[in-house]
């Protein structure tokens with residue numbers, strides 16, 4: 001499958017799943033979320049942590065061109081997001097926090113086949129691809145199931161598989177496991193760890209990030225700490241405990 005199908009320019013992505021932000025400024029709803037953010041993201045598994053509203057989802061959306069910076073540049077797999085917005089979803093698959101923001105088709109098969117079809121795969125091939133992907137993740141025969149009849153966790157699983165169906169180099173996960181039961185969470189964590197692709201995952205479940213290569217802590221749109229999971233998660237945990245204690249002492 002060609003990862004570049006759908007690109008509107010002749011530029012080709014690099015083989016590395018690197019992301020590079022330079023001087024990124026972005027406001028949303030009249031609030032400045034990022035103001036001069038510089039970041040290089042190249043490790044295979046990177047976690048994003050931070051309090052509510054710190055900018056994690058916004059950063060992920062910048063990385064697959066769902067949002068464009070007001071100023072500065074974002075480059076993913078060598079493609080500048082402003083110039084290559086159409087090519088990015090196949091290269092940088094996105095799994096939303098809220099499944100209703102992602103799912104657009106009535107059946108599981110249509111949802112998963114959509115990305116490959118958009119990339120130019122034939123219909124029969126795209127549906128066969130969807131069927132294989134489902135079977136490989138314990139969901140054999142789900143193609144014809146109505147999405148609205150699935151549980152929230154099953155919908156989330158379908159969203160992850162739909163993102164994988166396009167063969168992305170980079171998977172952007174925004175709280176992907178929030179509604180999954182423990183067995184499915186463990187199964188998918190293991191599968192994601194085994195996949196030959198890069199992952200950037202925002203989560204409040206810090207345990208999920210312990211085996212990652214790097215964790216970035218965002219605080220009000222700035223990088224508060226960045227490095228080895230043990231160090232960054234300990235620092236963020238300390239911040240969270242201090243903040244919780246301060247809230248507890250309010251009148």
Ligand SMILES: Nc1ncnc2c1ncn2[C@@H]1O[C@H](COP(=O)(O)OP(=O)(O)OP(=O)(O)O)[C@@H](O)[C@H]1O
Nearest residue numbers: 028029031033050051052053054055056057058059
């Ligand atoms: N659709 C939107 N319209 C306007 N402002 C938004 C929108 N989405 C987010 N924001 C603002 O952007 C800022 C960053 O939000 P973002 O969703 O990136 O935070 P987050 O770290 O992902 O938070 P959470 O942990 O709650 O998911 C917040 O100030 C938020 O109010």
